[in-house]
Each structure stands twice: as C-alpha cells, then as structure tokens.
Amino acid sequence: MSTESPVGTPSPAAGPAKIRLRHLQQAKAQGRPFAMLTAYDQFAAQAFEAAGVEVLLVGDSVGTTVLGHSSTTATTHQDMLTFTGAVARSVSRPLVVADLAFGTYEAGPTDALRHGVELVRAGAEVVKLEGGAEVAAQVQALVQAGIPVFGHLGFTPQSVNSLSGHRVQGREEAAAQKLVDDALALQRAGAAAIVLELVPAAVARAVTAALDVPTIGIGAGPECDGQVLVWQDMAGLSGFHGRFVKAFADLRTDLQQAAEQYRAEVGARSYPGPEHSFE
Structure with a gap:
C-alpha cells in the first residue's frame, strides 16, 4: 500500500509521504496552495520537513544568506553541490529543488546538462534555472535527460546587474506580455513549474492562468499556485524587511x-x- 499523500494533507502513520511533481500539479488543479522554503543545512531542512513544508529549495541565495557574498552571482557550482547534498541527506518527504549556479547553463544545453546531472547526483530531485525563451533549449535538454526543471521569471537575481538592481518586473504592458510568452515557452520546453519573483500581482495572476504547470510566487501576490521565501527572511533572522516578506518569528x-x-x-x-x- 502506498504511503504517499497529496500536498497539504498529513503524512500517514505508516511513514512519511514523498512529495512528487504530480502532487504539485494536483494542488494547482484543486486550488490548494503549497509552500516552498529555502534550506541549506540539516537542521533547518528537518525543521521545515516536520512543519509539513512541501518543497525545499537549495537556492543559490546560499551565497548571500550563508556565505557572506553580496550577490548570488558569487555562488559556485561546488557550493550548490555541497549544500544540496546536506539538505537531500537530511529529509525524505519534501521535494528537493536545487539552483543551477550562475555560469553553469548560460553557454548552452551541453553545459546545463553536465551541471544538472551533477546536482542530481548530489541529491537534487529538480533543478531550477533563470531566464525565459532564451533558455528553452537548456530546459528541453535537461528534461529529455530525465531531469525535472523549474523555471524562474520576473526579477532574476543572477541578472541583477543587467536589471539595474532589485526592481519589480513586468509593470509595462509589453514587459507583462513577455513574461506570459516566456512562461509559455518554458512550459513548452518541459518546465514542471515556474517561480515568479517581484512581479505585479495582476501579471502573476495572468501568467498562472495561462499555464498548465504551477507557478510559485515570491513578491508576486497571493494567486500563484505556491509561495516561496528565503527561510532567514521568513523567520526574522536576516533582518530583511522587503515589502513582500512577512517575518513569522524573530x-x-x-x-x-x-x-x-x-x-x-x-x-x-x-x-x-x-x-x-x-x-
């Protein structure tokens, strides 16, 4: 008898359920939001698993939240392998997603596939990369190799310099339409979900409605299919008080x-x- 249960329901007494991509898809279909938090170490990951958080993101934000860098562009592939392994070894129920670091996929599908394989070997069940239609070939190559992919649109931290800082994206009509088009391109390439960061709520709602796959919001309003926060922000450890952040502890x-x-x-x-x- 299977021990798996849908997103948002308690794990059965026989053992912990395992969150799969299909559970996130079911959540979208049934209108049940799911939660994702970043995690970089054993103890935080285990606490979030015990809390029932469905998805853990080993984000390249580890560079700015743990390693003291000023930008995620300083996070290396080796950093991602180390912290992905730490989280993956520590939990069994949440879906473990890991970021492809800056410089590991931009050159093309071959580079993306090589680094994606290494993240999976470290314990990732899904890899995430930033960008729209311009990275569709990378997404397709990863998916064809059996590696699930999450996309990331809106404000993309690895492009902070070209975006002139941390700014809301998609406010103009043309930019909003590009977000929809990019999201559809990622879906066609095989992306299993798409993170929307710093996007007007109305635009995030339109993207969510246009897609068959789930959206996960961070600073993108309440109508995405899931929500994600950096855990140090969520728990009041970082001291960051951005408009989209609620500190649930101090x-x-x-x-x-x-x-x-x-x-x-x-x-x-x-x-x-x-x-x-x-x-």
Whole structure:
C-alpha cells in the first residue's frame, strides 16, 4: 500500500509521504496552495520537513544568506553541490529543488546538462534555472535527460546587474506580455513549474492562468499556485524587511539574547554549574 499523500494533507502513520511533481500539479488543479522554503543545512531542512513544508529549495541565495557574498552571482557550482547534498541527506518527504549556479547553463544545453546531472547526483530531485525563451533549449535538454526543471521569471537575481538592481518586473504592458510568452515557452520546453519573483500581482495572476504547470510566487501576490521565501527572511533572522516578506518569528533577537545570556553567565562563572560538570 502506498504511503504517499497529496500536498497539504498529513503524512500517514505508516511513514512519511514523498512529495512528487504530480502532487504539485494536483494542488494547482484543486486550488490548494503549497509552500516552498529555502534550506541549506540539516537542521533547518528537518525543521521545515516536520512543519509539513512541501518543497525545499537549495537556492543559490546560499551565497548571500550563508556565505557572506553580496550577490548570488558569487555562488559556485561546488557550493550548490555541497549544500544540496546536506539538505537531500537530511529529509525524505519534501521535494528537493536545487539552483543551477550562475555560469553553469548560460553557454548552452551541453553545459546545463553536465551541471544538472551533477546536482542530481548530489541529491537534487529538480533543478531550477533563470531566464525565459532564451533558455528553452537548456530546459528541453535537461528534461529529455530525465531531469525535472523549474523555471524562474520576473526579477532574476543572477541578472541583477543587467536589471539595474532589485526592481519589480513586468509593470509595462509589453514587459507583462513577455513574461506570459516566456512562461509559455518554458512550459513548452518541459518546465514542471515556474517561480515568479517581484512581479505585479495582476501579471502573476495572468501568467498562472495561462499555464498548465504551477507557478510559485515570491513578491508576486497571493494567486500563484505556491509561495516561496528565503527561510532567514521568513523567520526574522536576516533582518530583511522587503515589502513582500512577512517575518513569522524573530530569531535574530532570540539568538542575540541567548548569546548575551551565555556570555553573561560565563563571565559570572554561573555557567557551567555543578549540574554541567563531571566528578
């Protein structure tokens, strides 16, 4: 008897369900939004799995959220292999998606396929890349090789320099139509879902309606089929308060207060106490 259950329902007692692409497709068809969060390490990934989050994204945002870089363009393929492996080894139920790093797919399908294969070997179940019709050949090559692909449209962080910073995309009529056209091109190439980042809600709604595959929004309004946030933003650790971010906790304050208390108790010699010491 299968232990798999649809998106949005509890895992059966017999064992954890495994989220598959078909579950995301079912969620879209039934109008049930699903959640995706970034994850880069064992403990965060396991916490999000326990919370029922359906999709974990090992994003190239690891470069800016963990490694201290100022842009995701500094994230390397080796970084992605390392952190993808850490997450994939730590969970069993969520669908694990990993970004293709800047410079690993732009040259063409052969480059994309080689790096995509290496991400799958590291544990990715889906790879994600940025761009529209111009990367359709890369998407098609990956899909034909048996590697599922998520697209990424709107604000594409790897193109931050050519986009003149973090700006909402698709506000003008022509730009909005291009988003729809690019999304359809990615779908025709075989993309299984498309992330829409920093896109007006009305445009995201139009893209979502035009597609058979799910959309996943970040700063794209409430009518995408799923939503994604960088987990450090979601949990109030990063201190980033962009308009589209809701902090569901205040981990930055909690962590600072814990460290302050630890330092104070060490300084007062109240920690470690007898209960923390050995005879």
